[in-house]
Amino acid sequence: MDTVNNSENNSLKYESLKRNFNLFKQSKIGVLGLVIVAFFGLLALLQPFLFLTNIWDEATYHPVVGYDSQKIQATVVSCKDIDYPTPEYKTPNDCPGPEEVNIVAVAPYNPGIQEGDVIEQFIQPAPPSSKHILGTDSLGRDVFSQLMEGSQVAFVLGLLSAIVGVGISTLLGTIAAYFGGAIDAYLMRQSDLVLMLPTLPLLFIISAFAELQVWHLALVLGIFGGLGGSVITIKSQALQVKVKPFVDSARITGGSRMKILISHILPNVAPLALLYMVFSVTGAIASESILSFLGLLNIDMSWGLMISVAQADGYINQGMEYWWLVLPAGLAVTLLAGGFYLVGRGLDDVFNPRLRKR
Amino acid sequence: MLRYIVNRFIQMVVVFFLFLIISYLLFDAIPGNAFQNLLLNPSLPPYAYEETIALYGLDQPLSVRLQKYIVNFFKGDLGYSYIQFPKTAIELIAERLPRTLMLFSVVNILAFYTGFFVGKILAWRRGSKSETWITITSVFSYTVFYPWFALLMLWFFGLRMGWVPIGKFLTPSKWYDSPFDSDVVFLEMIKYMVIFSVLYFVITLLTKEIESLNLRRNIRLGSFFALLFISNFYWNTGQLSEMRFYAGDIAYHTILPVLTVTIVAFAGTALLTRTTMMEVLKDDYILTARAKGLSQKRIRDRHAARTALLPVVTSFIFTIVTIIDGSVLTETIFSWPGMGQLILESVLREDIPVAMASFSFIGVFALIAHFLADVSYAFLDPRIRIKSQG
């Protein structure tokens, strides 16, 4: 009897899940967001799979310590500090050209080398090839593998900090709404206090205390996000639930405050909290990237770090010449953050009853 | 009501007090201090460090320093900068703040208008193909990885095309023989912009009651160009005619940061407008307006957009609060010497008086905004005013 009931229950839940998903499918932007998020999710999962099955060997493809390079025959030339354009080169940036190498760069390792000699040269960064589909960076590391590693970091950090943040703000928001009075005033002023602190300088200060690991950052971002403005949003939603008759009838029956808070108000605030969580993933991914871009995060690899390295080595100022170093990481941050945002928008458009098409 | 305001005000003061203490403790907890590089300087005698520390009172225990700081703070004395000694923290802020405010107020006004306009159109065309595409573009422009995007903009417009200078506030070579201080020119520019916007705002108010939408738009557009024409004369009078060249240089340097930040910032307003507009469009009075046979454009601009404006403006006010916080990254990338850079430098080099002054400035700004928002909500929402007796 019990098992029958359970399976019936499960099939009912499955039905309702299916119906909700069909509803969600109406929102084109939501589906697009889901596709983007799923794509990066697959990227994140694919890398360990490739390593475990030995399709990729770690020595070549490891995002941090891997090394691989293409060899070419390069002519040694001398790039002098003279007025450009010269007959060979238009600007200082064109020297040395492709398949050429500046004598200043190779002379210390090759004593007695002369202009016009041909030597074997490694090209780093190497452009995309069939072996490295997004090329390698200036240290001969596979960019695609780095992108996958960055995807893992973004997912872990984004989801962790969103869960922590929404957990805190949901708890505090419902408590503020339900108890009101002094507790409410205290929590609201606390969120004022947190909102007053400027985020980026604060993170600078925190990174001065200790090397920030990814999960530290996730906690810090989560806690500050959770104590700040989202408490106010969740509170206003909880205030709406608080005056519903089913809460009244639980009070009349004699349910304790805690019980009503946990079993009636929290479940009804949860959908909004979930939506908030999806949006806060967007913010967390952006924060992580900015911090690792600024070098404040103790991390081996992340999208922000990839951009940071590309900038420090001057590849961004050379624009599209080294596009595989400049574009993938930046696009990845933009797309994944945007993907989560689109999922949230889609959920909001479809499940917010006030917006639902009549 | 008065009791509510007084109560709220006292809470605000307490929060600010706590904010000061927490910030001070945070800065104090950073290992090291601003003068440690004196120890590394071999040409200085060893006692130089101790004497400097004693001079600034850093040898005293934390509780004494904190107490003194807070007492002096409420006396209005925010102390001297450790790094740029003869200048006080307030002087530094007074020098840097106008630069940040000008850059970001231009950005915010541009972003607000474009964002509201785009959002309005998006909501109106709900479900159409163009709506989907513009929404997707706006979302990605909203979530774009900002430093990366700014660097690409710098590369494209600054390096590749060479249309705009790459960063900085002015071109130093042009200013070597300048008879003016850059700040004087800059304040003059701000004065001009304020006059211009006030005049234009007055024109907008005066034309508000014009019924025909086309006529109203044309009058506004016409007076905008008229104002530009008058500006021409304004910049030709007296000293201003000499200053024009230098003002132009500064304006030239603002183009790229303004463009970059606007592209990122408009999207937030557009997306918010889209949501609120969609909610408004479901309301019955829009149906009534349709039933009355009003033109689509009138319903959109006069009935729906006006109601949707309120939450958008509220969120816009809160965005203004975060200007200084948000300026840190922009100013670092564009080497724009404003508040953001000041905060960053002072935090990194542990220039505590300057850092505290900047933090408390941001804090006061945010507190006042929140206070005003709360009080006006209480005033507008009768439910807050009713109290159950018993």
Next chain:
Amino acid sequence: MSKNLIEVRNLAKHFEISNSFFTGKKKIIKAVDEVSFNIKAGESLGLVGQSGCGKTTTARSLCLLEPKTSGSVNFFNPEKNIMESIDAIDEDGMRVFRRNMQMIFQDPYESLNPRWTIKDIIKEPLDIHNIGSLGEREEAIVEILRTVGLTPPENYLQRYPHEISGGQRQRVSIARTLIMKPKFVICDEPTSMLDVSIRISIMDLMLNLAKELDVSYLYITHDLAVARYMCNRIAVMFNGKLVEIAETEELLNNPIHPYTKRLISSIPIPDPGYKRERYEVNFDELDKIISSNPNEKMVDIGNEHLVATHDTKDFFIET
């Protein structure tokens, strides 16, 4: 003559509005103003009046959802067999009070938690008061579902409120209310948001259950016809005050207060041949009663028919 179940004396509930922004001048709204009535065991009282006259506020103060401003409420504690004041009872007394007092709300869409199954909703009071073993609770739920006409009960247990109709939801509300076999149930217009076709079946269900389970109702409605169908006695409320209270038929046949007369004359009679008797709004009859009993708030004119004697000229300003 049975015992009183609830005694309400001079119950008042005020709200404070400060209408001036700066001076903080306060204005007091008397939502419920010195209301007194009794409800006997097994008897149902209808509380009738127009929207906003304080019916719901009375009910909410009565079941402690909102603190009352003044006045007293006594209830019959069946375990100790005495009347107790709700302001002065111990924890145990409060538990008994909570078990015996329930409320059914107007809006069937909002009165059930949308995230809970029907089973959990009905089980909640049993869980709160820890009544019976888990198996006994399940049995009780099946039993009560059958009683309120939701058969077969197994079809409903695992459903969510949005999966059933408004009438079914109100039946679930009734089931939840009655599962602990309370002695007193407040019904706040339980049928006014239902389709007309379902109303009568819900009302019949409530009447039958009242007989079966020996429940008293305080039935709040704006519709005299409904009150007549459901209640033994009717109290008429206007602007926070009770104006008249009597046995149902006595009140309908012999209304004294002009407001009651107006209410009665507004009942639609679905008979084209019916000649409506228009009551003259005159205060003569009332004034006579008032002048002969100058010191009392409510005057008993016989047959337990009470009429209010506060200043009658306040009424009908709008008309």
